[in-house]
Amino acid sequence: MRLAVIGVGAVGRAVAEFADSYGHEVTAIADSTGATVESAGVDVSAALAHKDDTGAVGDDDPADALAADYDVLIEATPTTLGDAQPGFDHVRAALERDRHAVLANKGPVAERYGELRALERDSDGSVRFDAAVGGAIPILPTIRDVGAARVSGVRGVLNGTANFVLSRMAAEGLAYDHVLAEAQDLGVAEADPSFDVEGTDAALKCVILANVLANGEREFTLSDATVEGIRDLPGSALELAAEDGRTVRLIGEATREGVRVGPRLVPEHGPLAVAGTLNVAQIDAEHAGRLSLSGRGAGGPETATAVLADVGRLG
Amino acid sequence: MRLAVIGVGAVGRAVAEFADSYGHEVTAIADSTGATVESAGVDVSAALAHKDDTGAVGDDDPADALAADYDVLIEATPTTLGDAQPGFDHVRAALERDRHAVLANKGPVAERYGELRALERDSDGSVRFDAAVGGAIPILPTIRDVGAARVSGVRGVLNGTANFVLSRMAAEGLAYDHVLAEAQDLGVAEADPSFDVEGTDAALKCVILANVLANGEREFTLSDATVEGIRDLPGSALELAAEDGRTVRLIGEATREGVRVGPRLVPEHGPLAVAGTLNVAQIDAEHAGRLSLSGRGAGGPETATAVLADVGRLG
Numbered sequence: 001m002r003l004a005v006i007g008v009g010a011v012g013r014a015v016a017e018f019a020d021s022y023g024h025e026v027t028a029i030a031d032s033t034g035a036t037v038e039s040a041g042v043d044v045s046a047a048l049a050h051k052d053d054t055g056a057v058g059d060d061d062p063a064d065a066l067a068a069d070y071d072v073l074i075e076a077t078p079t080t081l082g083d084a085q086p087g088f089d090h091v092r093a094a095l096e097r098d099r100h101a102v103l104a105n106k107g108p109v110a111e112r113y114g115e116l117r118a119l120e121r122d123s124d125g126s127v128r129f130d131a132a133v134g135g136a137i138p139i140l141p142t143i144r145d146v147g148a149a150r151v152s153g154v155r156g157v158l159n160g161t162a163n164f165v166l167s168r169m170a171a172e173g174l175a176y177d178h179v180l181a182e183a184q185d186l187g188v189a190e191a192d193p194s195f196d197v198e199g200t201d202a203a204l205k206c207v208i209l210a211n212v213l214a215n216g217e218r219e220f221t222l223s224d225a226t227v228e229g230i231r232d233l234p235g236s237a238l239e240l241a242a243e244d245g246r247t248v249r250l251i252g253e254a255t256r257e258g259v260r261v262g263p264r265l266v267p268e269h270g271p272l273a274v275a276g277t278l279n280v281a282q283i284d285a286e287h288a289g290r291l292s293l294s295g296r297g298a299g300g301p302e303t304a305t306a307v308l309a310d311v312g313r314l315g
Numbered sequence: 316m317r318l319a320v321i322g323v324g325a326v327g328r329a330v331a332e333f334a335d336s337y338g339h340e341v342t343a344i345a346d347s348t349g350a351t352v353e354s355a356g357v358d359v360s361a362a363l364a365h366k367d368d369t370g371a372v373g374d375d376d377p378a379d380a381l382a383a384d385y386d387v388l389i390e391a392t393p394t395t396l397g398d399a400q401p402g403f404d405h406v407r408a409a410l411e412r413d414r415h416a417v418l419a420n421k422g423p424v425a426e427r428y429g430e431l432r433a434l435e436r437d438s439d440g441s442v443r444f445d446a447a448v449g450g451a452i453p454i455l456p457t458i459r460d461v462g463a464a465r466v467s468g469v470r471g472v473l474n475g476t477a478n479f480v481l482s483r484m485a486a487e488g489l490a491y492d493h494v495l496a497e498a499q500d501l502g503v504a505e506a507d508p509s510f511d512v513e514g515t516d517a518a519l520k521c522v523i524l525a526n527v528l529a530n531g532e533r534e535f536t537l538s539d540a541t542v543e544g545i546r547d548l549p550g551s552a553l554e555l556a557a558e559d560g561r562t563v564r565l566i567g568e569a570t571r572e573g574v575r576v577g578p579r580l581v582p583e584h585g586p587l588a589v590a591g592t593l594n595v596a597q598i599d600a601e602h603a604g605r606l607s608l609s610g611r612g613a614g615g616p617e618t619a620t621a622v623l624a625d626v627g628r629l630g
């Protein structure tokens with residue numbers, strides 16, 4: 001397939017780098033300030049070197065990438081809330097041209113699910129977004145396999161930064177601020193960590209899951225979610241939990257009735273108490289029972305794997 | 316799709332019972348002594364009641380089911396070793412008629428993989444066998460998604476009976492024979508438990524995994540596997556392990572170089588130390604990292620879910 005990669009953060013970069021080895025060709029790559037468009041195939045290494053040198057992935061206009069010759073648009077710009085722009089317009093541009101769109105960006109799927117599906121219905125192209133929930137962990141593929149209608153709910157740890165902070169607080173008896181600073185030093189937390197530690201990121205993933213489970217009968221956005229983060233969690237809460245053989249994790253829950261995210265007590269050695277930056281999802285399904293899936297829920301190469309699996313399904 | 320269900324144990328029964336709710340129709344159902352064939356659609360409840368009453372699923376000849384009007388043959392007869400009969404011939408009959416075959420039966424995939432793939436190449440039908448490894452746990456779908464060529468190996472607990480025995484021995488300090496008798500009372504172990512406790516069942520699943528990873532470059536059968544069971548494991552070994560924060564699990568390992576199954580020390584609270592009859596598989600993949608998948612690896616309804624997911628992929 002010919003790919004237009006929009007967004008050159010860790011995920012977009014990895015998709016572009018891996019595309020060739022998955023049998024695909026990048027015909028356009030764009031960030032917010034530049035692009036390289038080449039219908040005979042972009043020299044990905046050169047474009048990424050250009051970005052490292054100049055900050056832009058090429059000298060073409062980013063808008064040219066949307067008009068380029070491609071089969072699948074890869075939407076890997078940062079997740080934005082509310083109108084989910086500019087990601088939403090990128091996906092719209094692809095679908096209106098009857099091209100496919102594969103999203104790593106959670107925004108359009110969490111905030112404008114109904115519109116996205118409506119655009120897809122009017123297009124010969126399809127929308128896929130497995131990479132937006134849990135990176136390489138096959139959460140959405142597994143829900144599809146067992147049938148969304150047979151899944152009663154999904155719960156789990158869906159943000160690696162918050163999980164790292166809670167794991168470290170529990171294991172070392174350290175305070176939140178201390179561990180957060182450490183996580184920032186390690187690059188596990190961003191300079192502004194609010195998206196992760198306030199539960200927004202986990203909630204967006206759960207909103208996407210709820211939208212998939214509801215299958216159009218209801219539509220959810222972030223504003224429908226009940227979200228509590230870990231910022232105000234005292235170390236003493238973790239100590240009390242440990243005395244009882246339990247610990248605290250930031251747990252997201254999605255059903256076709258709604259979304260909740262917040263710190264919850266879980267068994268210290270149970271399947272939800274994953275360590276470090278790992279994520280885990282438990283899918284409760286009729287017949288199949290409870291399936292637990294864990295792995296790296298973020299990261300450029302990991303998430304790129306899910307993007308390219310989605311591209312493969314379009315083939 | 317029109318289904319011919321061959322084999323009416325727990326899996327075949329559940330597939331037949333669920334087929335309608337998954338949008339399929341059973342046009343033939345057969346066990347070793349009888350069949351019901353009806354191109355307008357078998358009355359599944361009546362056929363299963365007939366089996367409960369008489370021991371046979373109908374008064375037709377089982378051979379008639381193979382010649383029936385169907386799109387997908389579901390091979391759910393018991394796993395046999397060596398020539399993998401009669402399952403292999405059932406699948407061959409389907410492929411030679413350019414029909415699809417979906418296997419829950421491990422035999423043909425573990426013991427005659429090359430022949431199976433050769434028959435598939437000469438047929439307009441496809442062979443699928445996700446249900447043969449790990450029941451409802453999406454082990455093979457996940458390997459496909461990340462790409463078999465990018466998976467370095469799979470390891471895990473792939474037999475629930477052996478895991479139940481080891482879990483109980485460790486948790487209660489009971490001897491093997493005592494726990495096995497208990498498992499037999501509960502229906503978790505068969506009267507002759509050797510297939511499970513000697514590691515054969517786990518080894519067959521690993522052989523299938525190795526065949527998938529090797530992708531035709533090498534072919535494995537059970538005779539290539541190094542297999543050790545849990546029959547001779549003394550309770551003292553579990554006690555010693557526990558003193559060190561570890562426990563023992565029957566671990567299967569598959570790579571494209573080979574297959575090993577045997578009791579192994581694993582961290583007591585680690586992801587491989589699943590409890591009771593649960594199964595778990597760890598897939599190590601380039602880019603995606605380590606993915607851990609756990610759930611019910613056996614059981615009629617659970618495995619039927621995987622069979623019907625395979626049927627859905629043929630649609």
